[in-house]
Amino acid sequence: MAGHNKEKRYECDVCGKAWRSPSKVEIHRRVHTGEKPYVCSTCGKTFAWLSGLNVHQRVHSSERPFTCSDCGKGFKSSKDLKVHRHLHTGERPYTCSDCGKSFIRSTYLLSHQRIHSGERPYICAQCGKGFARSDCLLEHQRTHSSERPYTCAQCGKGFIRSHHLLEHQRTHTGERPYTCAQCGKGFTNSSNLLGHQVSHTGERPFTCTQCGQGFTRSTRLLEHQHTHTGERPYICTQCGKGFTSSCKLLSHQRVHADGRPVPSGERFAIASQTLSHQHVHTSGQPYHCPYCGEEFDSSRAWRQHRRTHAGEQLLPL
Incomplete structure (x- = not known):
């Protein structure tokens, strides 16, 4: 019985992946070489494939050819539409x-x-x-830098991140759109709500792969991981000493609480006030309530808030 002739396939000499056409192999090789021969005439951005350039060029136009059948929203690519559809179906693949x-x-x-x-x-x-x-x-x-591109129209305060501005604006409106389904308490942002919800469940979803310790927030896990890597990204501006977490930096700065001038040019009686002042410029809020997840930019406000939870068993930080 005569054997069937197998169709010739052309292999990539880097990874061994094969195609029926040698031109397809040449196009594929751009994955390895980084070659991007297709250039956007509007902004100069380059692409490895013509299809990528075609999709990108819609950024410079109002064209949205892919439309959601549920809500009518238009998208530049079928891929973006497919991702959007997950919002309607609830699918998270x-x-x-x-x-x-x-x-x-x-x-x-x-x-x-x-x-x-x-x-x-x-x-x-x-x-x-x-x-x-x-x-x-x-x-x-x-x-x-001093760049704060997101500015509050009511008070003029500037922010590094747009969502920090949005959360700040709620201090003017009093809006607390994130509500706990169990106790009805409202929060200005979703991260504070998530931090609060663990007071009901005790859940610690962020786990260190090296030692197994669990944390209620990803930021807590990241700071903990510094104890394994030795990284000390929080630097004292007065003496240059590094720390694994912002809280440890705050505790250290009390060593310098002798009224000496600080680099920002403003003098404070105690170093903890200096750090609190710096958060005005950075929008940081280093004090987290272990019961409800509320955040504060000063230890005084944090301590006063904790009294509202009098009688509750203290959760580990």
């Missing part, structure tokens, strides 16, 4: 193998997984601090 949390985009999962791995591929050229996401690096770089 990308699941973290470490903690089970799921996401609507693979890129969101990739960023999340760096919480568990400790990977920080985006490095600040000025101070060397690493970040899990490029947008976090961009926001951090503003701490090295």
